[in-house]
Amino acid sequence: MTLAVELRSITKRFGSFVANEAVSLAVRRGSIHAIIGENGAGKTTLMNVLFGLLQPDEGEILIDGQPTQFANPAAAIAAGIGMVHQHFKLVPSLTVAENVFLGMEIVKGGLIDHAAQIERTAELSRRFGLKVDPTERVGLLSVGIEQRIEILKVLARGARTIILDEPTAVLTPQESRDLFETLRGFVAQGMTVLFISHHLEEVMEVSDTVTVLRHGREVATKPTSELTKSDLVQMMVGRLVSFDRRPRPPVAGAPVLAVDDLWARDDRGLHALRGVSFDVRAGEIVGIAGVAGNGQTELAEVLSGLRPATHGAVSLSGRPLAGLSPRAIRAAGVGHVPGDRLVRGVDRNASVSLNLLMGRQDRAPWSRHGVIDRSYLAAQSKKLIERFDIRTRSAETPVKSLSGGNIQKVVLAREFSGDARVLLVDQPTRGVDIGATEQIHSEIMRQRGEGKAILLISVQLDELIALADRILVMFAGRIMGDVDGGAVSEERLGLMMAGVDADGHAVKREAVA
Amino acid sequence: MIDRLSPYLGQMIAIGIALALGAVVILTVNESPWKVFVTLLDGAFGNPERIAGTLLQTTPILVCGIAACISLRGGLFNIGIEGQLFVGGFAATWVGFSFAMPHALHVLVGLGFAALMGMAWIAIPAFFRARYNTNEVVSTILANYVAVLATSYLTINVFKRAGGAPDTPPILESAYLPQIFSYSRANWGLFIGIALAVGVWLFFTRTARGYAVTEMGANPKFAEYGGIDIKKQTFVLLLVSGAVGGLAGGIESLGVHHRFMEGFAPGFGFDGVIAALLANGNPIGTIGTALFFGALRSGSLLLEVDTTASREIITVIQALIILAVSAQIVIRRRPSDSSAGERRWKF
Numbered sequence: 001m002t003l004a005v006e007l008r009s010i011t012k013r014f015g016s017f018v019a020n021e022a023v024s025l026a027v028r029r030g031s032i033h034a035i036i037g038e039n040g041a042g043k044t045t046l047m048n049v050l051f052g053l054l055q056p057d058e059g060e061i062l063i064d065g066q067p068t069q070f071a072n073p074a075a076a077i078a079a080g081i082g083m084v085h086q087h088f089k090l091v092p093s094l095t096v097a098e099n100v101f102l103g104m105e106i107v108k109g110g111l112i113d114h115a116a117q118i119e120r121t122a123e124l125s126r127r128f129g130l131k132v133d134p135t136e137r138v139g140l141l142s143v144g145i146e147q148r149i150e151i152l153k154v155l156a157r158g159a160r161t162i163i164l165d166e167p168t169a170v171l172t173p174q175e176s177r178d179l180f181e182t183l184r185g186f187v188a189q190g191m192t193v194l195f196i197s198h199h200l201e202e203v204m205e206v207s208d209t210v211t212v213l214r215h216g217r218e219v220a221t222k223p224t225s226e227l228t229k230s231d232l233v234q235m236m237v238g239r240l241v242s243f244d245r246r247p248r249p250p251v252a253g254a255p256v257l258a259v260d261d262l263w264a265r266d267d268r269g270l271h272a273l274r275g276v277s278f279d280v281r282a283g284e285i286v287g288i289a290g291v292a293g294n295g296q297t298e299l300a301e302v303l304s305g306l307r308p309a310t311h312g313a314v315s316l317s318g319r320p321l322a323g324l325s326p327r328a329i330r331a332a333g334v335g336h337v338p339g340d341r342l343v344r345g346v347d348r349n350a351s352v353s354l355n356l357l358m359g360r361q362d363r364a365p366w367s368r369h370g371v372i373d374r375s376y377l378a379a380q381s382k383k384l385i386e387r388f389d390i391r392t393r394s395a396e397t398p399v400k401s402l403s404g405g406n407i408q409k410v411v412l413a414r415e416f417s418g419d420a421r422v423l424l425v426d427q428p429t430r431g432v433d434i435g436a437t438e439q440i441h442s443e444i445m446r447q448r449g450e451g452k453a454i455l456l457i458s459v460q461l462d463e464l465i466a467l468a469d470r471i472l473v474m475f476a477g478r479i480m481g482d483v484d485g486g487a488v489s490e491e492r493l494g495l496m497m498a499g500v501d502a503d504g505h506a507v508k509r510e511a512v513a
Numbered sequence: 514m515i516d517r518l519s520p521y522l523g524q525m526i527a528i529g530i531a532l533a534l535g536a537v538v539i540l541t542v543n544e545s546p547w548k549v550f551v552t553l554l555d556g557a558f559g560n561p562e563r564i565a566g567t568l569l570q571t572t573p574i575l576v577c578g579i580a581a582c583i584s585l586r587g588g589l590f591n592i593g594i595e596g597q598l599f600v601g602g603f604a605a606t607w608v609g610f611s612f613a614m615p616h617a618l619h620v621l622v623g624l625g626f627a628a629l630m631g632m633a634w635i636a637i638p639a640f641f642r643a644r645y646n647t648n649e650v651v652s653t654i655l656a657n658y659v660a661v662l663a664t665s666y667l668t669i670n671v672f673k674r675a676g677g678a679p680d681t682p683p684i685l686e687s688a689y690l691p692q693i694f695s696y697s698r699a700n701w702g703l704f705i706g707i708a709l710a711v712g713v714w715l716f717f718t719r720t721a722r723g724y725a726v727t728e729m730g731a732n733p734k735f736a737e738y739g740g741i742d743i744k745k746q747t748f749v750l751l752l753v754s755g756a757v758g759g760l761a762g763g764i765e766s767l768g769v770h771h772r773f774m775e776g777f778a779p780g781f782g783f784d785g786v787i788a789a790l791l792a793n794g795n796p797i798g799t800i801g802t803a804l805f806f807g808a809l810r811s812g813s814l815l816l817e818v819d820t821t822a823s824r825e826i827i828t829v830i831q832a833l834i835i836l837a838v839s840a841q842i843v844i845r846r847r848p849s850d851s852s853a854g855e856r857r858w859k860f
């Protein structure tokens with residue numbers, strides 16, 4: 001058994017924070033090795049150490065049995081290691097082939113040899129089954145294809161070991177499946193794949209070996225065949241959690257939120273919503289599924305008054321909401337947990353208590369005669385911190401020093417503690433670890449129990465299946481279908497997310513407004 | 514403790530670097546930096562008259578600084594305070610010499626009209642910023658030139674005293690802002706400035722509206738999401754900032770000059786902006802930084818008498834402070850922090 005990569009007790013500290021503590025990793029040549037762990041478990045740090053982006057404080061790196069030190073990524077690339085980052089770094093105005101060879105252009109007579117670059121890209125594309133058109137401009141391509149280009153870039157640089165950081169986060173289930181196919185092709189040709197994920201299903205499906213990290217330490221390394229999903233969860237969080245569908249009484253309430261033929265444009269002026277209609281009843285969770293960027297965020301923004309609708313009607317218990325200001329919509333009883341919580345949901349530099357104040361600062365008892373009642377604010381903050389289990393040193397701690405999950409709990413505490421009857425909840429657990437995710441899910445179910453009408457937007461299907469009474473699938477600004485959350489397969493949702501409607505007809509994405 | 518001090522540490526380092534570089538400049542004109550600094554201190558605080566002189570210079574810088582703090586708190590940059598000061602100064606003078614009124618009333622009407630005209634002067638930039646997101650830095654700077662030239666035109670062509678210097682008739686004594694000391698023109702404007710500083714600080718830290726302004730400055734997207742009317746608040750905040758700028762001009766004409774003339778104020782508006790930036794936009798801190806710049810200005814008068822250094826050395830030091838402070842603002846906004854709307858000015 002030969003090892004492609006071996007890390008020996010790597011320790012990496014950032015100030016007093018230990019990101020990796022004596023982590024060892026042995027990766028067999030020709031295998032797919034998954035590294036799994038909650039957010040902040042140290043997965044990306046470990047890979048950045050291997051790729052030469054970070055220098056370890058202690059420990060050794062061995063490549064093909066040889067001790068090595070990578071001062072920078074260029075050195076790692078020279079040693080046959082390639083990394084596909086979570087966020088792509090492509091130039092939209094250049095073609096696929098130009099992007100693949102960016103920085104290492106094939107030159108003939110002082111000029112770029114476009115023909116050779118295109119031919120070489122096509123050859124790599126054929127050999128590894130990564131379908132692309134080398135002459136197309138990257139700006140016109142989908143995220144799935146962009147990822148293929150990133151992988152081709154790595155292959156063109158002669159990588160034998162490829163690191164992928166959360167590669168499926170942006171993909172549809174079908175695209176993910178294609179990716180896994182490609183990865184299996186790599187190992188069949190003797191290459192090695194290191195694959196970071198926090199998605200259990202994927203790890204079970206594609207990897208040969210799994211290493212679990214928790215709080216910067218290695219918990220276990222085992223062949224995937226010897227593990228079950230619940231073993232993995234237990235190792236990741238240190239205890240058992242359930243992502244099963246939550247039990248619930250049937251929905252009995254009357255429709256509260258009604259949306260009828262809603263149209264809206266995105267920031268570029270293109271139609272992001274194309275005639276969306278649905279109802280949400282009291283005590284019901286309606287899930288919106290879809291690959292990010294199919295109009296979900298715009299939908300939440302229109303419903304909360306942050307984006308104008310170009311056509312259509314929205315009403316809350318019969319009262320029209322379309323065209324009202326965010327303030328009036330809040331006052332009418334709509335709470336909003338925004339998808340981009342660090343941008344819209346909080347002021348990161350302000351204290352927890354000042355973040356809890358937003359939206360009601362000019363209402364009694366939070367303020368009287370325009371003066372904020374600081375003792376009431378302090379008492380309420382304390383209550384909400386306890387009630388929502390926000391892990392913070394005090395109510396005066398700036399939000400930015402909290403973890404992602406606790407920042408989200410601040411947003412939930414604020415939006416769920418008002419007198420809202422409708423809750424717009426956008427990506428409630430994006431970037432949140434499993435422990436906090438479970439708490440957030442329980443809180444959403446509790447709001448359902450209190451009779452709130454909840455619109456839950458998520459790109460995570462397991463979250464929707466666990467929580468939603470009905471799931472609407474959005475694709476290219478339209479609703480592709482309305483399915484019962486209790487009786488749907490991820491398979492079927494995945495097809496709808498990719499634009500195949502309930503009758504099996506593919507819907508074309510329209511590029512013009 | 515370190516945490517509490519750290520926002521100001523940068524400021525102190527900035528002043529330190531500026532003074533050190535200033536010392537190098539002084540050396541190049543063959544003068545002893547130590548002697549220059551001692552002379553500056555002596556000139557600013559050496560005797561009661563000199564202290565009064567320092568307070569006289571501090572007053573307009575402080576009031577202009579508060580005007581700057583008000584806009585900075587909401588993430589806006591009113592750099593047209595100099596122009597608002599000119600317009601306000603002219604407006605108060607006009608009230609002062611055109612009408613006869615009982616004393617207290619005359620002062621109040623004069624200052625009120627000055628504030629109103631300062632507000633009017635920023636109204637157009639404020640409207641364009643609120644409605645069309647036009648950069649207020651550019652539009653308020655441009656309004657400065659118009660203000661200086663328009664008041665100059667009115668002074669020379671409309672209100673000039675026959676045969677006299679290019680200035681307006683003097684205001685009536687009923688419009689005089691009372692002096693603090695018998696031997697100096699330092700006046701009650703200083704108390705107005707201090708009261709404004711405290712009032713503005715309380716407003717921003719204690720009231721619901723102040724919270725809304727603060728969050729608009731810290732993260733406008735968060736404020737918008739929370740239901741705060743950004744456009745309206747931007748417009749109103751700039752108007753208030755302009756009103757305080759106009760008030761600074763009113764204080765200068767009713768308290769110091771008792772008339773309006775060309776070159777009415779030598780850059781007090783800009784000094785106020787720098788004082789506010791150096792205080793990180795904190796109005797209480799601005800009392801201290803305004804005193805610092807006031808002392809530099811009044812100390813520099815003695816500089817030319819007692820040393821071979823020119824008074825302009827003060828301008829050099831001020832410029833160095835601006836450089837050091839802006840460098841430190843740039844350093845503090847490292848790219849790693851740029852992901853979300855960052856609070857620009859801390860209290």
